[in-house]
Amino acid sequence: xxxxxxxxxxxxxxxxxxxxxxxxxxxxxxxxxxxxxxxxxxxxxxxxxxxxxxxxxxxxxxxxxxxxxxxxxxxxxxxxxxxxxxxxxxxxxxxxxxxxxxxxxxxxxxxxxxxxxxxxxxxxxxxxxxxxxxxxxxxxxxxxxxxxxxxxxxxxxxxxxxxxxxxxxxxxxxxxxxxxxxxxxxxxxxxxxxxxxxxxxxxxxxxxxxxxxxxxxxxxxxxxxxxxxxxxxxxxxxxxxxxxxxxxxxxxxxxxxxxxxxxxxxxxxxxxxxxxxxxxxxxxxxxxxxxxxxxxxxxxxxxxxxxxxxxxxxxxxxxxxxxxxxxxxxxxxxxxxxxxxxxxxxxxxxxxxxxxxxxxxxxxxxxxxxxxxxxxxxxxxxxxxxxxxxxxxxxxxxxxxxxxxxxxxxxxxxxxxxxxxxxxxxxxxxxxxxxxxxxxxxxxxxxxxxxxxxxxxxxxxxxxxxxxxxxxxxxxxxxxxxxxxxxxxxxxxxxxxxxxxxxxxxxxxxxxxxxxxxxxxxxxxxxxxxxxxxxxxxxxxxxxxxxxxxxxxxxxxxxxxxxxxxxxxxxxxxxxxxxxxxxxxxxxxxxxxxxxxxxxxxxxxxxxxxxxxxxxxxxxxxxxxxxx
Numbered sequence: 001x002x003x004x005x006x007x008x009x010x011x012x013x014x015x016x017x018x019x020x021x022x023x024x025x026x027x028x029x030x031x032x033x034x035x036x037x038x039x040x041x042x043x044x045x046x047x048x049x050x051x052x053x054x055x056x057x058x059x060x061x062x063x064x065x066x067x068x069x070x071x072x073x074x075x076x077x078x079x080x081x082x083x084x085x086x087x088x089x090x091x092x093x094x095x096x097x098x099x100x101x102x103x104x105x106x107x108x109x110x111x112x113x114x115x116x117x118x119x120x121x122x123x124x125x126x127x128x129x130x131x132x133x134x135x136x137x138x139x140x141x142x143x144x145x146x147x148x149x150x151x152x153x154x155x156x157x158x159x160x161x162x163x164x165x166x167x168x169x170x171x172x173x174x175x176x177x178x179x180x181x182x183x184x185x186x187x188x189x190x191x192x193x194x195x196x197x198x199x200x201x202x203x204x205x206x207x208x209x210x211x212x213x214x215x216x217x218x219x220x221x222x223x224x225x226x227x228x229x230x231x232x233x234x235x236x237x238x239x240x241x242x243x244x245x246x247x248x249x250x251x252x253x254x255x256x257x258x259x260x261x262x263x264x265x266x267x268x269x270x271x272x273x274x275x276x277x278x279x280x281x282x283x284x285x286x287x288x289x290x291x292x293x294x295x296x297x298x299x300x301x302x303x304x305x306x307x308x309x310x311x312x313x314x315x316x317x318x319x320x321x322x323x324x325x326x327x328x329x330x331x332x333x334x335x336x337x338x339x340x341x342x343x344x345x346x347x348x349x350x351x352x353x354x355x356x357x358x359x360x361x362x363x364x365x366x367x368x369x370x371x372x373x374x375x376x377x378x379x380x381x382x383x384x385x386x387x388x389x390x391x392x393x394x395x396x397x398x399x400x401x402x403x404x405x406x407x408x409x410x411x412x413x414x415x416x417x418x419x420x421x422x423x424x425x426x427x428x429x430x431x432x433x434x435x436x437x438x439x440x441x442x443x444x445x446x447x448x449x450x451x452x453x454x455x456x457x458x459x460x461x462x463x464x465x466x467x468x469x470x471x472x473x474x475x476x477x478x479x480x481x482x483x484x485x486x487x488x489x490x491x492x493x494x495x496x497x498x499x500x501x502x503x504x505x506x507x508x509x510x511x512x513x514x515x516x517x518x519x520x521x522x523x524x525x526x527x528x529x530x531x532x533x534x535x536x537x538x539x540x541x542x543x544x545x546x547x548x549x550x551x552x553x554x555x556x557x558x559x560x561x562x563x564x565x566x567x568x569x570x571x572x573x574x575x576x577x578x579x580x581x582x583x584x585x586x587x588x589x590x591x592x593x594x595x596x597x598x599x600x601x602x603x604x605x606x607x608x609x610x611x612x613x614x615x616x617x618x619x620x621x622x623x624x625x626x627x628x
Contacts, residue, residue: 025225095160213271399411415489
């Protein structure tokens, strides 16, 4: 075990003395420190004042027992989750508006919001109720489990009291005392007293993912802002570092996020939040920003950047990701990576108000966005169009025609295994963009329901290999599980080409009757750039039940025998060439009823299927994809 944090700092006798006390820890200006608040750009002030004013005399809708039970009864995760998270977003908007204006106009609504949240039985969501010892349609008030949103709630209340302490105490000292009581009972005490929460990593009963740094960052915020006892404060910092070490041990040296670029915001991004909290609370003593792994975790996000808000979206990631501009910018500055900080600056310029958006009420993201906004605006912020990237830990490659430009062809492909966090059965899968426009795609993820993370996950079409750009062999798809993995994986990169090859046979169960299926996925840059998908296979018996699948958001146009044309609304055009003697082509419409997926692709997707015309025991297929 490499103790990147614990061994370096827990054994240091100066750790407890080096930690700032609650009164001395001042990461951001409170409301009475008017100088910094007055320097916030006027456009930003107006944005947040408008948000706050829209919540004046807020009714704070009730979170009923039956609304909570709707998850168990129907599988719907949206209704209750949206209501719960909406409360927190509304409170944060009111807090920021009051800090900007400083006239007391929002205080009554803030107090009502705090009181309503403190009276909630459970600060988490129904989908995480599985963590409670007694399983029931309603949460067990006697079992204060720490999950993502209970931890975030504690942090939000802690930041609210930190920013408005003088004002809230003037209204009633009971407000602050209630915050401290509820956060201590629900988060601080369980965090110190229990080590059985799976996301902590101490029992190693399941893989760690974004939950580890995400929960730790919010629990740590609550301790630093509310805990007066120096021994409990130090114990929490030590436990956080040990837990984070377990997470870092599981991240490959490539720093890749197997959960996909959307989840980098909550995996690598909240790891950075943890490191910033530790750095600030120790006066800069706890500092691992020079570690290669920390740099690699940061650089992952621009290695899978395609163009605009498009990223190579394997696993449960959407194809469009709006990364927090301030997060990428500050992370890049800390590790002295101009590409990462440039991506953050570019994101802020691309959508001016993006840095002001509040997602999951994370005040430790919002406050830096406010106070660093002007600095980020002044950064040039060039887009990091990396020509070649290879993440050997998660076995993901990306390649484009030329460095520094989104023009031309872009290819991303993956190997790996089918037990990744937020896994899709997608070994050997690839995506193709043309001039920054999606042409052959990964559909992404649908709205989460009760099926999304448990036994029924792979009944959802978006998780199945049959809806990725992969072969279906003898009518059989890939299967989930760590045993289903790519082998003989090789990445090759040179000026002329970038290529990833692997044997896919292990991704399929025995009933597929595959002896070997070698897939090579290549971008050839000259003389005329094109993408080649080559499948060389050997089966246990001759079969004509072989189908190659390609997913696209554009209606495919079949031109003659062996040619398919894909064109987007901007007239970017790809031609897909295949051996018309070996395959017959068909296409079906996939109607999209899911709100999340419709928001990315519109009303429909198309699934192109190339089916073998003759029974073969072994053979080769070559697909050529090029601009027209």
